[in-house]
Amino acid sequence: MKYIIGIGGVTNAGKTTLAKRLLKTLPNCCIIYQDDFFKPQDQIEVGEDGFKQWDVISSLDMEAMTNTIKGWIANPVKFAKSHGVPALPPSEDPEKDVHILIIEGFLLYNYAPLINIFHKYYYVTIPYDECKNRRSTRSYEIPDPPGLFDGHVWPMYLKHRKEMQNSSITLEYLDGLKTKDEIYNQVYEDINNSLQLCL
Ligand SMILES: Nc1ncnc2c1ncn2[C@@H]1O[C@H](COP(=O)(O)OP(=O)(O)OP(=O)(O)O)[C@@H](O)[C@H]1O
Ligand SMILES: NC(=O)c1ccc[n+]([C@@H]2O[C@H](CO)[C@@H](O)[C@H]2O)c1
Numbered sequence: 032m033k034y035i036i037g038i039g040g041v042t043n044a045g046k047t048t049l050a051k052r053l054l055k056t057l058p059n060c061c062i063i064y065q066d067d068f069f070k071p072q073d074q075i076e077v078g079e080d081g082f083k084q085w086d087v088i089s090s091l092d093m094e095a096m097t098n099t100i101k102g103w104i105a106n107p108v109k110f111a112k113s114h115g116v117p118a119l120p121p122s123e124d125p126e127k128d129v130h131i132l133i134i135e136g137f138l139l140y141n142y143a144p145l146i147n148i149f150h151k152y153y154y155v156t157i158p159y160d161e162c163k164n165r166r167s168t169r170s171y172e173i174p175d176p177p178g179l180f181d182g183h184v185w186p187m188y189l190k191h192r193k194e195m196q197n198s199s200i201t202l203e204y205l206d207g208l209k210t211k212d213e214i215y216n217q218v219y220e221d222i223n224n225s226l227q228l229c230l
Contacts, residue, residue: 032126032127032128032129032130032229033104033107033130033132034129034130034131034132034150034151034226034229035100035131035132035134035148035149035150035151036053036131036132036133036134036149036150036151036153036222037134037135037139037140037149037151037152037153038050038133038134038135038136038139038153038155039135039136039137039138039139039140039152039153039154039155039195039202040137040153040154040155040156040205040207041137041155041156041157041162041188041192041207042086042137042162042166042184042188043157043162043165043166043169044155044156044157044162044207045155045157045207045211045214046135046136046137046155047064047135048211049135049153049155049205049211049214049215049218050062050064050133050135052211052215053133053215053218053219053222054133056219057131057133057219057222058119058129058131059107059108059111059116059118059119059128059129059130059131060116060131060132060133061103061107061110061111061114061116061131061132061133062132062133062134062135063096063099063100063103063132063133063134063135064135064136065091065096065134065135065136065137065138065139066136066137067096068091068092068093068095068096068099069085069090069091069092070090070091070092072173075090076089076090078183080182080183082176082178082179082182082183083173084183085173085183085184086137086138086183086184086187086188086191087138087187088138088141088142091138093142093144093145096145097144097145100132100134100145100148103132104132107130107132108121108130111130129226134149137188138191140152140154140195140198140200140202141191141194141195146198146200149200150225150229151203151221151222151225152200152201152202152203153202153203153205153218154202154203154204154205155204155205155206155207155214156204156205156206156207157207157208158208159185161207161208162185162188163180163181163185166180166184167180203221205217205218
């Protein structure tokens with residue numbers, strides 16, 4: 032059985048932290064990070080506001096990301112091996128083995144071709160002040176120019192969140208202000224419950 036878990040949410044909400052912890056404890060589990068599909072800097076448009084428009088879907092090579100996901104769906108065991116993930120030995124009936132894919136990203140549920148692939152639609156939230164504060168301590172490969180957060184990042188987040196909430200998906204919200212342990216425990220338990228229902 033193949034099980035795909037989405038971990039979406041605003042920048043710095045704690046998505047990567049959560050995904051990496053789940054990777055350690057869920058069996059046969061791989062992660063795909065949306066941030067790995069940013070286009071090169073020279074292909075990112077500059078908006079009328081003067082900022083490079085990083086926080087829009089066209090800044091990402093979503094076709095490449097979709098193909099990577101399709102690679103996992105076609106053969107999760109091969110995918111795991113080629114990504115250095117230790118796979119459990121197949122059981123007597125490999126059809127019954129569970130293979131888990133976590134897809135983590137800030138614009139996961141805003142791309143129509145992928146909107147229906149998830150079994151779980153987690154969405155981590157944190158309020159404006161916390162988000163701005165956490166972001167100010169981060170050093171991205173391409174550092175944020177002054178004013179980017181208020182001028183581009185947060186307004187784009189609000190816009191995309193509204194679009195997503197108008198779509199047909201049912202999100203499971205996670206409070207990113209809880210501790211890392213609390214969030215992990217909540218999600219781990221929820222996934223286990225859901226998997227037991229599915230098996
Ligand atoms: N539950 C939490 N409580 C407090 N700080 C947290 C929590 N989870 C993560 N952090 C911290 O917030 C920062 C961002 O975390 P992380 O990289 O996991 O977020 P993200 O959602 O993947 O961000 P981005 O999408 O921008 O890469 C890190 O410094 C991390 O240690
Ligand atoms: N990873 C990158 O190349 C990159 C470059 C510039 C900005 N970002 C930011 O990453 C966040 C998503 O994780 C977005 O808010 C981008 O602004 C990433």
